[in-house]
Amino acid sequence: MWCRALAMFALVLGSTGASTPEAYAQAWPNKPLHVIVPVTAGSAIDIIARTVSDQLAARLGQPVVVENRTGAGGTIGAASVAKADPDGYTILVHSSAHVIAPSTFPNLPYDAGRDFSGVMPLANVPLVLIVAPEKYKTIGGLVTYARAKPGGINYATVGAGAAAHLTAERFRLSAGFQAQQIPFRGAPEAITEVMAGRVDFFFSPTLPTLPLLRDNKLAALAVSSSRRASALPDVPTTVEAGYADSDYNFWIGMFVPAKTPRDVVDRLYRETAQVLQNAGVQEKLAALGAEPMAMTPQEFDSFLRDEIAMNARLVKAAGIKAN
Secondary structure, three states, X not given: OHHHHHHHHHHHHHHHXXXXXXXXXXXXXXXXXXXXXXXXXXXXXXXXHHHHHHHHHHHHOOOEEEEEOOOHHHHHHHHHHHOOOOOOOEEEEEXXXXXXXXXXXXXXXXXXXXXXXXXXXXXXXXXXXXXXXXXXXXXXXXXXXHHXXXXXXXXXXXXXXXXXXXXXXXXXXXXXXXOEXXXXXXXXXXXXXXXXXXXXXXXXXXXXXXXXXXXXXXXXXXXXXXXXXXXXXXXXXXXXXXXXXXXOOOEEEEXXXXXXXHHXXXXXXXXXXXXXXXXXXXXXXXHOOOEOOOOOHHHHHHHHHHHHHHHHHHHXXXXXXXX
16 A cells, blocks of 8 residues: 555655655655544544644644544544545544543444554643542542442443543553443533433543533542542542552544555654644643643654553453443
């Protein structure tokens, strides 16, 4: 596929004679780029993808078109990128669901580890463990109650195998209690049921919870990330609360098809890293509760391999059934 992409590039350049990967990278891009977002418009992933793409277009001097290709837990959009020409013009912006899918979708039409090259993470979005006010004073109180009533509490998810589900299961396994999963169509419905006290807890995206936490309509017991969330500096992580190996990071990252010329990947990384230093971009991401998560392409690829293996172990330990 690389040879085909280079041959097409040579036809475009015509008389310049550029045919090496280095020359390709120097001339890239010379036409619009397409960013595939495999979830619905208006989601945190979509907003981050569009925020970064707007600034990336300005830096690259070419339009960057964002397309939402949804369905099957993000695998439809990811599959379209896996099959695209590895020429640097088709980009995937996806979440940690990308490295969960190999364990929850048994017949994926692509290999999440081998069919993509990681460019870089764009953000880490901490999930916050929310409960109804006064229902549980602390995370320790929640765990004590849950241990005393095996299977007697429940927790919300936005679908089996989604990040909120795996986050709750990682915490539950570390804390040593049983609980029933209650799936909802989306975070708003899950948050409503937690507020009403009909669901015991939910690992929610930070953004929709902040006004409800300020109004004392919800209480935050912990965050799932490896470090405290800047939007909730007084809320401990689940690890800080005493539950080893309970952290789970919900991240959003950028990918290209495997065999994309390395020089193109490196330039896309450099340009995107500069975009993430833009004050306006940082302000928009902070408003979403997003945190920086700096990695080089090589570090991100290694991280992705570890994440795929970690999620496979977690899915097996939690007994989560494949879709």
